[in-house]
Amino acid sequence: MLELLELLEKDSRLTTEEMAIRLGISKEDLEKQIKEYEEQGVIVGYTTMINWEKTEKENVTALIEAKVTPQRLEGFDRVAERIYKFPEVTNCYLMSGGFDLMVIIEGRTLKEVAMFVAHKLAPLESVLSTSTHFVLKKYKEKGRIFSKGETDEREAIFL
Amino acid sequence: MNIQQMIRKNVRDCPPSGIRKYFDLLNEMEDAISLGVGEPDFQTPWNIREAGIYSLERGLTKYSANAGYIELRQEISNYVKRKYNLSYSFDGEILVTVGGSEGIDLALRALTGPGDEVIIPEPSFVAYKGCTIFTGADPVPLSLRQEDRFKLTPELLESAITPKTKVVIIAFPNNPTGAIMTREDLAKIVDVLKDKDIMVISDEIYAELTYGREHVSIAEFPEMRDRTIVVNGFSKAYSMTGWRLGYVLAHKDIIKAMNKIHQYAIMCAPTTSQKAAVEALKNGDDSIRVMRDEYNQRRRIMLNGYRKMGLECFEPEGAFYLFPCIKSTGLSSDEFAERLLKEQRVLVVPGTAFGDCGEGFVRTCYAESAEKLKEALRRMSVFLEQFR
Numbered sequence: 001m002l003e004l005l006e007l008l009e010k011d012s013r014l015t016t017e018e019m020a021i022r023l024g025i026s027k028e029d030l031e032k033q034i035k036e037y038e039e040q041g042v043i044v045g046y047t048t049m050i051n052w053e054k055t056e057k058e059n060v061t062a063l064i065e066a067k068v069t070p071q072r073l074e075g076f077d078r079v080a081e082r083i084y085k086f087p088e089v090t091n092c093y094l095m096s097g098g099f100d101l102m103v104i105i106e107g108r109t110l111k112e113v114a115m116f117v118a119h120k121l122a123p124l125e126s127v128l129s130t131s132t133h134f135v136l137k138k139y140k141e142k143g144r145i146f147s148k149g150e151t152d153e154r155e156a157i158f159l
Numbered sequence: 160m161n162i163q164q165m166i167r168k169n170v171r172d173c174p175p176s177g178i179r180k181y182f183d184l185l186n187e188m189e190d191a192i193s194l195g196v197g198e199p200d201f202q203t204p205w206n207i208r209e210a211g212i213y214s215l216e217r218g219l220t221k222y223s224a225n226a227g228y229i230e231l232r233q234e235i236s237n238y239v240k241r242k243y244n245l246s247y248s249f250d251g252e253i254l255v256t257v258g259g260s261e262g263i264d265l266a267l268r269a270l271t272g273p274g275d276e277v278i279i280p281e282p283s284f285v286a287y288k289g290c291t292i293f294t295g296a297d298p299v300p301l302s303l304r305q306e307d308r309f310k311l312t313p314e315l316l317e318s319a320i321t322p323k324t325k326v327v328i329i330a331f332p333n334n335p336t337g338a339i340m341t342r343e344d345l346a347k348i349v350d351v352l353k354d355k356d357i358m359v360i361s362d363e364i365y366a367e368l369t370y371g372r373e374h375v376s377i378a379e380f381p382e383m384r385d386r387t388i389v390v391n392g393f394s395k396a397y398s399m400t401g402w403r404l405g406y407v408l409a410h411k412d413i414i415k416a417m418n419k420i421h422q423y424a425i426m427c428a429p430t431t432s433q434k435a436a437v438e439a440l441k442n443g444d445d446s447i448r449v450m451r452d453e454y455n456q457r458r459r460i461m462l463n464g465y466r467k468m469g470l471e472c473f474e475p476e477g478a479f480y481l482f483p484c485i486k487s488t489g490l491s492s493d494e495f496a497e498r499l500l501k502e503q504r505v506l507v508v509p510g511t512a513f514g515d516c517g518e519g520f521v522r523t524c525y526a527e528s529a530e531k532l533k534e535a536l537r538r539m540s541v542f543l544e545q546f547r
Contacts, residue, residue: 003452021463022456022529154198156182 001033005042008034012046051146053138058108061090061135064117065099067128076100079126088116099131110134169292176285178512181496185506192535194523195506197334197480199398201453201526203435204446207397210438211431223430225422226414227255227406231433234440235406243366243376245389251411254418255428259364259392259405264290265417266360266388266407267326271296275325280311281514282482282522284334284362288514296325302516305484308473309338313347320351326358329377332365335513335522336482337475342375353382358413360388364405365478367396367447370455372476378408385410388417393432395478396447397439402432454479457525457532464536468543479526482510486519488546496521503538 004023007014016034020027037043052059068079076094083103084092091104103121107113114132122130138146163171178195185191202208226232232249239245247253256262263286271277273295279287280301291298301319303309311329329348331340340348352359359377366374378387392405405428407417461481465472472483485495492509499505508524510517525532 006452007456018460021459024455024459150202152200154196154200156185157196157198 004030004033005037008043008046049142049144051138053146060107060110060113061138062105062107062113062117063133063135064103064105064121065095065131065133066101066103066121067130068100068124069126069128070100071126079124082124082126083121086116086120088113169295173289173292176512178496178508181500181506181508184497184500188500188504191500191504191506192527192531192538193506194525194527194532194535195508196526197522197524198400199395199450199479199526200528201398201450203397203399203402204439204443206442207399207435207439207446211402211435214431214434219430219434221430223255223427223433225418225427226253227428228430228433228437231255231437231440232406234437235408238440239376239389239391239408243363243374244379245376245384245408247408248411252408252414254407254409254414254421255433256392256405256407256421257425257428258394258403259362259390260286261421261425261428262388262390262392262405262407263287263360263362264293265420266390266409266413267291267294267296268420269413269416270358270360270388271325274323276321276323278316278319278324278327279514280315280328280330282309282333282335282510282517282520283328283330283513285513287328287330287360287362297323299324300514300516302514303336303338304516305473305520309333309336309482310340310344311348313351316348316351320355320357324355324357326360327352328360328362330362332369332374332475332477334365334478335480335508335510335517337478337480339369339372339475339477340375340377341372345375345377345380349377349380349383352386353380358386358388359383360390362390364390364392365395366391368451368454368479369477370451370458374477388413393436393439397436397443398450399432399435399439402429402435404428404432404436454525457527457529460529460532461523461525461536464533464540468536468540470539470543479524481523481525482520483523484520488543490546492518492521499539499542503542505535505538505542 007019016027016030020030070076071078080092080101083089088105088107089103090106093102095102105113105116117130117132121127185193229249232253235253236247236249267290271294275296276299277291277296278299278301280303288298299319301315361377363376376389377383378389389408393399462474465483470483472481475481488495492511496507496509499507507521510520
């Protein structure tokens with residue numbers, strides 16, 4: 001049921017009753033299916049998209065390109081684990097191309113993020129080099145555009 | 160000078176749209192919800208819009224060939240083969256038009272005139288009747304029935320055919336009922352028509368919007384291929400209504416005839432839209448799927464809502480309309496629509512706007528956000544309380 005997953009990804013706050021109606025299946029089947037997805041780790045969690053810029057909370061995001069030395073037997077996984085276990089790291093990807101790990105970090109201030117890189121990330125033995133890019137403005141995240149959407153311009157027409 | 164007398168009689172006598180008054184009422188209301196427009200609420204997918212912008216940047220601001228850019232006709236040819244198993248050559252069997260509407264007008268003008276009869280199964284999109292009248296031919300309305308799930312049946316069709324019948328209009332998935340015709344349904348119609356000198360205008364503008372099974376074109380039947388003018392377009396499939404772009408597929412002699420009218424009346428369809436349409440056909444399948452899934456979910460929300468409030472409604476398998484029966488209220492379609500709008504601020508279109516046999520029904524369009532639809536359902540439910 002890819003449609004169920006797509007629906008959940010778009011709006012996980014729909015009630016199971018409404019989702020069942022939308023998908024044309026029974027509520028019981030839907031709940032069973034969701035439970036299975038949760039157990040299989042297909043559904044990893046439920047979250048909310050927040051535009052922190054609109055709140056009083058200070059928030060800064062940085063993209064860090066890291067070149068690392070892969071470890072014997074474990075490849076990049078062990079290094080990545082050392083890095084992604086820090087709660088400041090929101091995303092961590094193994095990349096093809098000019099560097100190895102893309103690490104996305106959120107912190108309260110530029111300084112906080114810089115200190116994290118300097119004190120936690122860069123000193124790791126297997127981290128050869130890092131390059132930090134700060135996000136100035138978020139336009140779109142996970143398919144959501146942050147600015148106000150287009151309005152309904154349809155006019156009264158008979159057809 | 161009596162200006163009225165200067166207007167051609169069959170234009171003057173053609174009644175204007177019956178739902179103007181509702182839109183006028185609607186415009187005065189702050190928080191009304193309109194289930195009245197038959198237009199997608201989605202924006203045209205960005206890659207398609209961007210292709211239109213790019214065509215302007217490149218300076219493509221001139222006419223195309225009358226029949227449309229060759230590139231677009233080739234893409235249309237590929238698309239209808241891939242989707243509907245139809246074989247039409249870009250060279251002489253495809254004409255790009257200003258919306259499906261122009262295609263309908265061209266087809267009727269190329270085929271019919273005074274003395275001819277055009278069978279129009281109703282309830283139906285209003286343009287067929289109007290365009291038929293303007294050619295001087297006689298529209299012959301044919302009442303479809305809810306008990307047939309608003310399908311065209313061979314018995315009904317037979318009953319309407321006379322020696323004067325020149326054209327039958329077949330429009331599925333249907334506006335306003337949402338009905339579809341399966342391959343088996345069409346086969347029975349083919350049996351009626353295959354030995355007669357009657358042309359079919361098959362309006363398939365909603366072909367991409369079917370829920371549960373793929374659309375079948377009557378032109379796929381070999382014996383019907385040369386007897387059919389297929390009308391299709393980009394408005395509904397790709398949410399491109401304002402771009403005004405459609406196309407017709409037909410036997411080369413028919414296309415040649417239609418192109419004569421088209422070249423004098425229109426010259427060519429807008430070229431920015433044509434370039435955008437190329438992108439739509441090449442890279443639009445995913446967008447269609449996303450929109451179709453969303454429509455399907457809304458369709459189920461609405462159908463479920465009607466069932467809960469005790470409003471009888473057959474389950475449509477296409478387009479984006481539900482056509483509930485409102486006879487249980489004791490109101491006429493017109494009264495129902497007017498009172499629902501005034502009392503609960505929800506606009507629906509009386510079934511009678513689509514033919515006399517639409518009495519007792521209203522058309523509700525679910526090309527609206529799920530939130531709005533749910534609120535509309537809540538208001539309709541309150542409205543219906545008084546009739547219990």
